[in-house]
Amino acid sequence: MNFKGSLPALILQTLSRGPSHGYRIAAEIKKSSQGVLDFKEGTLYPALHGLEAKKLISSSVGKENGRQLRYYKLTEKGRKVLARERREWVQFSGAITGILQEAI
Amino acid sequence: MILGKPELRPFRSKPQKLSEWLETATRGLVPSAQARIHAEIEAHFAEAVSVRLQKGARLAEAQAAALADLGDAADAARRFRREHLTIGDGKQVAGQADMQISMGLIWIVCFAYSFFPKYYPSPSVGLLLILEIFSLYLAVFLLVWRQPRVVTRRLLALLVSLAWLNVGSYLFLNELNHTSDRFLRVMGWGQVVIWVLWAIQLTYLGFNLRRKLSRTGEGDRPCGDSAAA
Numbered sequence: 572m573n574f575k576g577s578l579p580a581l582i583l584q585t586l587s588r589g590p591s592h593g594y595r596i597a598a599e600i601k602k603s604s605q606g607v608l609d610f611k612e613g614t615l616y617p618a619l620h621g622l623e624a625k626k627l628i629s630s631s632v633g634k635e636n637g638r639q640l641r642y643y644k645l646t647e648k649g650r651k652v653l654a655r656e657r658r659e660w661v662q663f664s665g666a667i668t669g670i671l672q673e674a675i
Numbered sequence: 676m677i678l679g680k681p682e683l684r685p686f687r688s689k690p691q692k693l694s695e696w697l698e699t700a701t702r703g704l705v706p707s708a709q710a711r712i713h714a715e716i717e718a719h720f721a722e723a724v725s726v727r728l729q730k731g732a733r734l735a736e737a738q739a740a741a742l743a744d745l746g747d748a749a750d751a752a753r754r755f756r757r758e759h760l761t762i763g764d765g766k767q768v769a770g771q772a773d774m775q776i777s778m779g780l781i782w783i784v785c786f787a788y789s790f791f792p793k794y795y796p797s798p799s800v801g802l803l804l805i806l807e808i809f810s811l812y813l814a815v816f817l818l819v820w821r822q823p824r825v826v827t828r829r830l831l832a833l834l835v836s837l838a839w840l841n842v843g844s845y846l847f848l849n850e851l852n853h854t855s856d857r858f859l860r861v862m863g864w865g866q867v868v869i870w871v872l873w874a875i876q877l878t879y880l881g882f883n884l885r886r887k888l889s890r891t892g893e894g895d896r897p898c899g900d901s902a903a904a
Contacts, residue, residue: 593715593719610746611745612745612746613696613748614754617754617755617757618754620755621758641714
């Protein structure tokens with residue numbers, strides 16, 4: 572399913588559960604959406620870097636199973652933006668659902 | 676090219692190896708950005724392959740599937756170029772520095788001659804003055820560019836520019852009343868126009884580059900940890 576533009580919000584939501592690295596973030600988004608939201612993993616990293624540029628997330632390098640990985644963490648600013656995105660999404664989806672149900 | 680016919684571009688197939696994917700995705704980025712992306716995607720790829728191997732896939736299949744999951748390298752490249760400093764951006768910054776030097780040199784000539792608006796100096800005195808002011812400009816320029824922080828560099832560069840502009844405006848525009856000074860007056864106004872244009876261009880470039888430079892500090896430090904910043 573095409574979810575153009577929603578990837579940053581999904582990343583923020585995933586990171587609200589705790590710090591994580593790129594592969595795990597991608598896997599969790601796919602798993603949480605039960606495979607409905609599928610995306611090319613190469614686009615995840617520019618999105619992560621963009622969020623970091625806006626200081627919504629921060630990153631640091633750590634080791635796991637002998638591999639050097641970059642861990643991303645939600646910042647306070649990111650937490651606020653995520654809360655706002657959630658509110659807006661609930662409003663938006665509620666309005667669309669109302670209209671579509673009316674049509675049915 | 677043969678007999679005026681355009682040369683055919685080599686056919687670019689999909690990347691068959693991770694190194695090819697990375698090369699396409701990071702082409703044109705500054706080395707620090709390339710290094711960071713390479714490290715991240717290589718770790719991601721290794722993780723993806725290892726998960727597939729655990730599920731019983733063969734190595735070649737696991738690698739091919741992990742590569743396919745990364746998607747279009749050219750699309751990733753477009754997205755990375757929006758977020759990271761490119762070599763082109765670096766050239767723009769360098770171009771600005773060159774332009775500042777050039778403007779400084781023009782200024783030096785006008786500034787030196789402005790000491791003697793009524794009595795044009797002999798070539799030797801003029802040359803001496805030019806060298807003297809050039810040394811001063813160079814010292815200030817080096818002081819500015821030795822600052823480790825981008826913000827400090829820009830602030831100092833702006834202050835120096837404003838100082839030059841003010842001094843020059845005063846000397847050229849207020850002190851020259853004699854008709855024989857028309858040339859210097861024109862030069863003075865010309866300089867003002869050039870400085871205004873330069874300021875507009877710098878502001879435009881600044882807006883364009885600010886986000887990229889402030890990102891992971893590609894202007895300040897390579898592959899930085901933003902969490903530690």
